[in-house]
Every structure is written in structure tokens, then in C-alpha cells.
Amino acid sequence: MPAYRTRTASITCIIGRDTPIANDMDRIIDQFRDAPPAMLLGGDDNPYHPDGYGLDGLTPEKGRELIARMQEWNRKVYAAGVRFNFPYICNCHIYGRPDTRTGMWYLYDHWDEHADIIGPKPPVEPEQWMQREPDGKPHHNYPYRWLLPDRYELEGCVNNPHWDEWLQRSARFLVKLGYNGTFIDNNIHHCYCEHCQRAFHTYLEETYTPEERLARFGTADVSGLALETRGNKVLWARDQREYLERAKASDPEHFAKLMGTDDIDRCVPSEAGNGFHWGRSHDYWVDSLRKSHSEAEVAMILRTGDVSSLGIETPVQRCLWADTQKFWAWSIAKWHDRFHRALNGVCPEFILNPNWGAITGFRNVDSRRLEGKNVRLWANSQDIIFYEQNYLPCTLAPGYTLDLVIAYKYSNAAGARASVLAYFGLQYRALAELAMAEAATWSSDGIFIEARYKYPETRNAYGRFYEQHADWYAGRSSHARVGILYDYDNVHMENTYHIREVYALAHYCADNHILFDLFNEANVTLDELRRFNAVIIPHVEFLSAAGRNAILEYAAGGGKVLITGNTGVFDQHGRPVAANDAIERIRAAVWPDAPYAREGNIAAIGDIFQLLPKRVKEIHDIVDINPQGLFEKGVYDEIVEASKRETHNDARLATLLSELAGFDLRVLPDAPATLRVSAWAGDEGSLVVHFLNYNVPVSSLYGNIHEIAPEQVKPVPVENAVVSLPLPTGMRVSHVEMADPWHPDPEPLPFILEGGRVRFTVPRVDIYRAVRLS
Numbered sequence: 143m144p145a146y147r148t149r150t151a152s153i154t155c156i157i158g159r160d161t162p163i164a165n166d167m168d169r170i171i172d173q174f175r176d177a178p179p180a181m182l183l184g185g186d187d188n189p190y191h192p193d194g195y196g197l198d199g200l201t202p203e204k205g206r207e208l209i210a211r212m213q214e215w216n217r218k219v220y221a222a223g224v225r226f227n228f229p230y231i232c233n234c235h236i237y238g239r240p241d242t243r244t245g246m247w248y249l250y251d252h253w254d255e256h257a258d259i260i261g262p263k264p265p266v267e268p269e270q271w272m273q274r275e276p277d278g279k280p281h282h283n284y285p286y287r288w289l290l291p292d293r294y295e296l297e298g299c300v301n302n303p304h305w306d307e308w309l310q311r312s313a314r315f316l317v318k319l320g321y322n323g324t325f326i327d328n329n330i331h332h333c334y335c336e337h338c339q340r341a342f343h344t345y346l347e348e349t350y351t352p353e354e355r356l357a358r359f360g361t362a363d364v365s366g367l368a369l370e371t372r373g374n375k376v377l378w379a380r381d382q383r384e385y386l387e388r389a390k391a392s393d394p395e396h397f398a399k400l401m402g403t404d405d406i407d408r409c410v411p412s413e414a415g416n417g418f419h420w421g422r423s424h425d426y427w428v429d430s431l432r433k434s435h436s437e438a439e440v441a442m443i444l445r446t447g448d449v450s451s452l453g454i455e456t457p458v459q460r461c462l463w464a465d466t467q468k469f470w471a472w473s474i475a476k477w478h479d480r481f482h483r484a485l486n487g488v489c490p491e492f493i494l495n496p497n498w499g500a501i502t503g504f505r506n507v508d509s510r511r512l513e514g515k516n517v518r519l520w521a522n523s524q525d526i527i528f529y530e531q532n533y534l535p536c537t538l539a540p541g542y543t544l545d546l547v548i549a550y551k552y553s554n555a556a557g558a559r560a561s562v563l564a565y566f567g568l569q570y571r572a573l574a575e576l577a578m579a580e581a582a583t584w585s586s587d588g589i590f591i592e593a594r595y596k597y598p599e600t601r602n603a604y605g606r607f608y609e610q611h612a613d614w615y616a617g618r619s620s621h622a623r624v625g626i627l628y629d630y631d632n633v634h635m636e637n638t639y640h641i642r643e644v645y646a647l648a649h650y651c652a653d654n655h656i657l658f659d660l661f662n663e664a665n666v667t668l669d670e671l672r673r674f675n676a677v678i679i680p681h682v683e684f685l686s687a688a689g690r691n692a693i694l695e696y697a698a699g700g701g702k703v704l705i706t707g708n709t710g711v712f713d714q715h716g717r718p719v720a721a722n723d724a725i726e727r728i729r730a731a732v733w734p735d736a737p738y739a740r741e742g743n744i745a746a747i748g749d750i751f752q753l754l755p756k757r758v759k760e761i762h763d764i765v766d767i768n769p770q771g772l773f774e775k776g777v778y779d780e781i782v783e784a785s786k787r788e789t790h791n792d793a794r795l796a797t798l799l800s801e802l803a804g805f806d807l808r809v810l811p812d813a814p815a816t817l818r819v820s821a822w823a824g825d826e827g828s829l830v831v832h833f834l835n836y837n838v839p840v841s842s843l844y845g846n847i848h849e850i851a852p853e854q855v856k857p858v859p860v861e862n863a864v865v866s867l868p869l870p871t872g873m874r875v876s877h878v879e880m881a882d883p884w885h886p887d888p889e890p891l892p893f894i895l896e897g898g899r900v901r902f903t904v905p906r907v908d909i910y911r912a913v914r915l916s
């Protein structure tokens with residue numbers, strides 16, 4: 143696949159989650175009338191919510207009245223200037239109680255009365271639509287007992303024909319209400335039901351050729367293969383009494399409420415929901431390893447993805463477990479496809495914006511990869527992938543800059559457009575602007591979703607700028623010089639340490655002004671590698687034979703490669719590799735912690751963290767902590783204190799990569815790490831360079847972050863940033879001009895061309911500036 147190419151410019155977006163049925167529509171619209179976003183996630187009520195929420199007591203007459211009201215809402219929203227209006231739907235929750243016949247069960251009992259509005263009654267009750275545990279019990283992502291009287295929660299299975307049919311009908315219903323797209327929440331799938339067991343065979347036949355199946359599973363015949371339970375930490379932990387005792391001891395009252403009993407022998411652990419168990423089961427697993435291993439041994443078990451203690455002993459078992467997770471993501475993607483198809487002919491332009499969850503933290507990803515989340519497998523079945531994060535970009539303390547770059551870059555790697563919602567920090571105008579500009583910087587067509595209507599001037603300035611300078615954003619591809627492989631197949635194979643290296647390297651490149659992209663496991667091809675002057679293959683233990691050959695060929699043709707850790711020790715099917723090629727020779731020379739080896743164009747480092755700035759906590763671990771935990775439990779204080787003694791800049795890796803590439807990869811020789819840069823090339827031979835100042839500190843007001851007045855949080859501007867940018871081969875430059883949303887008319891900048899680079903100075907960056915070279 144060629145580099146991601148944007149089709150449109152960035153746009154503005156708000157998530158309002160308003161309830162127009164119950165409230166004064168005009169008053170809701172008044173909140174954004176002066177600065178309508180291009181996209182509004184603005185309707186939390188729907189007279190026939192597919193999940194059954196709010197349906198109790200609904201009569202067909204009331205249903206028709208509410209439909210008319212929703213149609214009025216949509217007309218008013220578009221008239222106010224919004225281009226895309228999305229409601230909320232969810233493709234797994236089913237609310238209500240079968241015993242009290244509420245929610246979905248109320249609708250089921252009264253279905254025939256509503257049939258001319260919503261179609262015929264499904265032949266089986268909602269209990270038969272559910273995701274299942276391996277033992278056949280209903281599966282729960284969230285607590286079954288939400289602790290609200292009429293709100294039990296079950297999860298529909300997207301491979302179940304009855305749930306699927308009802309959801310497809312709801313797609314057409316959304317068009318009838320006047321929506322032209324939809325947000326889709328959750329997309330969580332973790333099911334072992336009979337429909338999934340059958341669909342797993344289809345997945346295997348679609349994903350692997352007979353030869354590949356033979357190599358992977360020892361048989362091309364899929365009929366004997368089943369969804370794997372070994373390796374599943376939640377299932378493993380829940381089976382152990384000690385784990386349940388520990389879960390109960392941590393908060394007995396909460397445990398009893400979730401389980402409906404405080405008796406460990408009688409409780410059904412799955413009823414607490416997978417989300418309850420995920421972090422606990424991981425921590426329990428690591429603590430259980432510590433009972434029989436030294437700390438160094440535990441660290442090595444985590445680094446090498448050794449999950450033998452979870453029952454995975456052979457490569458075939460590991461592959462079946464990886465494919466079980468990938469099957470869940472494939473199932474969600476197939477469902478998105480069917481949902482799209484249900485809309486074809488009714489509204490071909492209808493946009494799907496499904497929620498992936500949080501992707502910028504280690505544990506965020508390590509939990510979501512178990513529940514149907516895989517960006518590459520989703521990429522072709524939706525229009526914009528939605529990420530939901532805790533933190534807006536900011537600088538917590540020197541050396542501790544939070545960003546959302548992974549969401550944008552990793553989506554683009556799969557060919558997908560990204561929208562990102564973040565919550566903490568929106569009370570600060572500067573951070574909201576930084577987040578808005580970040581979407582354009584890293585993706586060129588990225589969408590930051592504001593969770594408030596607060597900043598109309600900023601939204602208008604950015605919205606107008608994107609429209610006025612659409613060609614600065616649309617029709618562009620990244621001009622990255624370094625590619626970092628983010629191989630999600632490795633994550634599914636339990637090589638989760640790979641995430642730690644990728645995220646640390648991405649932040650390092652951003653801090654050191656190296657133009658970089660992520661690329662994924664489907665793109666370890668000569669074509670993709672040749673986009674870059676150098677590629678980093680970070681601890682990719684499971685490296686496909688084709689990918690390995692592409693890397694070797696790329697290096698033989700002059701491309702520069704840095705491998706780290708235990709890269710290439712296994713093939714994509716988990717089998718040890720017997721090759722004696724350059725990758726194997728230098729891997730063996732550096733693994734696990736030798737500093738450096740090089741053979742021709744391929745270099746290797748054993749432990750990449752020895753070359754990266756030391757932090758008391760890695761950024762990808764900080765963002766896993768929720769804001770309450772970060773600011774109220776001493777973690778923030780610890781970070782601020784550590785930042786005073788730590789060294790934040792370490793040029794060694796940037797120097798090494800530049801030596802490898804044969805030229806200086808750093809674009810801003812003297813700028814602070816918090817000024818970051820990206821560059822996007824257009825077909826007509828122009829280049830747009832984005833400058834983004836993340837130095838919006840909150841630590842200068844060290845104390846209680848909740849007492850910081852919004853106006854105190856503001857950027858520390860960067861003055862006279864000297865730029866020295868390597869140009870695309872053959873590019874001529876005759877004009878350099880600068881603009882930003884607050885100064886939209888381009889101003890010329892003086893420049894010098896020298897040795898394939900262009901040099902110029904950006905006089906000042908408050909938060910964001912763009913420079914166009916043509």
C-alpha cells in the first residue's frame with residue numbers, strides 16, 4: 143500500500159451528546175450557532191435505541207411523534223451550519239431485564255404494535271442474541287449489574303443473526319431520522335458462542351491460504367480448529383480462588399454488588415465484566431510469576447512474551463490464541479461492512495465513526511487487543527476511526543509531554559482517517575487549541591473532537607483556515623524520513639513489549655524533530671520501506687519470511703535498517719528461524735542487551751531503552767493512569783520531582799540514526815523538544831510543514847492542578863525556530879510562505895537552498911503554524 147494520502151482537510155468536531163427530545167432544541171443549537179462544527183456527535187436519544195435503552199412504556203403513537211421530533215432536530219442542526227450529524231449507537235450493549243420485562247424486553251413484548259415502524263418481531267428472545275463465555279454463560283464487557291434498578295447489561299454478539307438483523311434495521315432507521323452518519327460505541331467482542339465458532343472457520347479460510355494454514359496449524363483443514371482459551375489471562379485468573387479472594391479483599395462491598403453475592407464459591411466471576419478483570423488479572427499474573435522467579439526473570443518473561451504459565455506451550459497454540467483475538471476484530475470489521483451495506487441505496491454517503499478506545503497507553507492497547515480491536519483489520523470497513531483518550535496534549539513537566547500522535551499516525555499506517563476525543567484538559571483553552579492543531583499536524587485530515595462548546599473563536603478560526611487553505615491539507619502524503627514498524631500481529635502473539643519500544647521510539651523521534659511515520663505488518667514490503675531513508679524494526683520477535691526478505695532487499699538496495707531487541711527470532715507462525723542472514727547474525731550479537739552491532743546497512747541495538755532518556759515513568763504508562771489517579775495519588779508529584787533531576791535530551795540515538803541515514807535527520811537543530819514538526823507532500827510538488835508547540839506547561843503552577851485558573855495555562859512561545867529540512871528528491875523551491883488560523887493570509891519567508899535541504903526561520907510559534915514550500 144502506498145503512503146496514506148488525505149482526501150480532505152482536517153475539520154472541526156464537537157461531541158455534544160445532547161438529548162434534543164427532552165430539551166429545547168433551539169437552546170442546544172444556540173450553544174454552537176456562532177461557531178458550528180463541521181461534524182457534530184450530537185444526539186444521545188433515539189426513539190428506538192437499538193440497545194433497548196429508554197424504551198419502557200413507548201407506544202407507537204409516541205414513537206411516531208418522537209421520530210418527527212428527531213427529524214426536526216436534524217433539519218435544524220444542518221440549517222445551523224453543521225455538515226455531518228451523528229447520533230450515538232452501540233453495537234453490543236443490550237439494556238433491560240428479562241425478569242421485569244424492561245428495556246429490550248419491553249420492546250420485545252410489544253414488538254408487533256411497532257412493527258410498521260421497526261419491522262417484524264425477531265423469532266427468538268433477546269436472551270438468545272448474546273455473546274457467550276466458553277462455558278456457555280452470557281459474556282459481559284461491563285458489569286451485568288450496573289447497580290441501577292432497571293439496568294442490567296448483556297452483550298449482543300455481532301455474529302448472532304438475530305442481533306445482527308436488528309442492528310442492520312437500525313441503520314436504515316437512522317437515515318429515516320435524518321442523520322448522515324453515526325458514532326458507534328464499544329465494538330467490543332469477546333465471544334465463544336456457536337455462531338462465532340463457525341465464523342472462526344470462515345475467518346481462517348479467508349485469512350490464510352491452505353499452505354499457510356498447514357504451516358501455522360499443522361493442517362489446512364479448519365474444521366477441527368476452535369477458538370482458543372489458553373493465553374486468555376481473564377479466563378485463567380477467574381478460575382483461581384486466590385484471584386477471586388484478592389479481588390474481593392480489595393473492595394468487599396463493591397465485589398458483592400457486582401457479583402450479587404459475597405460468596406466466592408457461588409459468584410459468577412464473568413458477571414463483573416471483562417473490564418473489571420482485565421487489569422486485575424494481569425497484575426495477578428505478574429505477581430504469581432514473582433513467586434517463582436526473580437525480578438530479572440520476570441522482566442525477561444514480559445520482554446519475550448513467554449506465556450507458558452497461561453498454558454501456551456507450542457507455536458500452534460500461540461497462533462490459535464492470536465487468531466482468536468484477530469477473529470474478534472475481524473468480526474467487528476465484518477459487522478461494520480454489513481452495516482455499511484445496509485445503508486447502501488438508502489444513503490451511500492453515510493459515515494461510520496466507530497469507537498476503538500484508547501490507543502496511546504500500554505495497558506490501553508494490551509486490553510483492547512483482546513476485545514475486537516485491531517486498526518488494520520478495521521481499516522477498510524469504516525470511514526473514520528474514533529479514539530477515546532484521557533488526556534489532551536500538554537507538557538506535565540519538562541521531559542513529560544503528552545500527545546495523541548500514535549492515534550493519528552497508526553490510523554494512517556492502516557489507510558484510515560482518525561478522530562480523537564480526549565477529556566482532561568478541556569477546561570484550558572490553550573490545550574483545546576493544541577489538540578485541534580495536533581490533528582492537522584500529524585494526520586493532515588485528522589479530527590479532534592471537542593467535548594464542550596466552549597471555544598467558538600478557536601473553532602471558527604481553525605474551521606475557516608482549513609477551508610480557506612484546503613489544498614494545504616487535502617491530497618497530501620507524509621514526507622517522513624524514518625519509518626517505525628508497529629506490528630500488531632506481534633501484539634496478538636503476546637509480544638506486548640513491542641508496544642513499549644514503538645511508543646518510546648515514536649516519542650523520541652517527535653522530541654528530536656525527526657520526520658517519522660508508523661507502518662504496520664501488512665506493509666513490510668519493498669515499496670513501503672523505500673518511502674523512508676531509514677526504518678526501525680523494534681523488537682519484532684515474530685517476523686514474517688516475506689517481511690524479512692523485504693527488509694534484507696531494502697538494505698541491499700541502500701536502505702538503512704535499525705533492528706532492536708530480539709527481532710526476527712521467530713517467523714510469523716511462531717516457529718524458530720534457522721536463517722543465517724544479516725538480521726539473525728546481528729540479532730544474535732546484541733540480544734539481550736549489547737549496545738550495538740552493524741553489518742552493512744543493518745544495525746542492531748540490544749536494549750533500546752539504554753539509548754533513550756530515562757524517565758521515572760514512561761509516557762505510555764502515564765497515560766494509562768486516569769486523571770484522578772494521576773493528580774490525586776501522588777503520581778503527578780513524583781513526575782514533577784523526577785523531572786528536576788532527570789536529563790531530558792539525549793542525542794545519542796538521533797545521532798546514530800543520522801549517521802546510519804547518511805545525513806542529519808533532525809529538522810530543527812536548536813529548537814526545544816516540545817516544538818514538533820511534520821511535513822506533508824502534495825502531488826503538485828509542494829510541501830506543507832507543520833509546527834506545533836507542546837510547551838503548554840502545567841508544572842510551572844506546581845501545586846494542586848485543580849486550582850489552576852484556565853487563563854494561567856498558556857503556551858511558552860518559541861521564537862526564531864531555525865528549520866533545516868531535507869527536501870523530497872528533485873523538489874524545486876521558489877516560494878516559502880507562512881500562515882496560521884489567526885494569521886490566515888500567507889506571508890513570505892526568506893529561505894536558502896543548500897545540499898538538498900531548505901533552510902528558513904519561523905519567527906514565532908505560539909501553538910501552531912504552517913509553512914508551505916512550492
Ligand SMILES: [Zn+2]
Nearest residue numbers: 299333335338
Ligand atoms: Zn458470538
